[in-house]
Amino acid sequence: MATGWAGDNAVNEQIDATVKDGVERARSRLPKGPSLERCEECDAPIPEARRRAVPGVRLCVTCQAAQDEEEANFAGYNRRGSKDSQLR
Template structure:
């Protein structure tokens, strides 16, 4: 049940749009191509099992972990309508 001017299913449409954006963002960040044999950051060998599992990988596990600690993915659109979410 929607209230006001919103159509029925508007909340689900917002949820679906958020999920679709997250999936598209994840797909765009997936690696492609040939994997490196040595890490681009530290020069250590990248294990063959990692290179096979992740085509296009360029970093060893340790360097990838360090980079991911500081990477944050946030949406610039507030799809949640509560006042509390707008104040955060």
């Protein structure tokens, strides 16, 4: 039965769930498999040092930087809603 009040540990559960989602999202974006010798985007050669340093790399440094910039500009959203709305 809903009482309209959040449980004693609701804020901590919200924070834990948000952190868990962020970790899972980051892990899912890690490169997997063998590194490519040429960039998927621009077909530029990927240096051997980069392939050894980043297992599963698929993009050259330039294309990776552009992708990182694009992802940084996307703020996303909190699908669980604000803490205030859930604690009322």
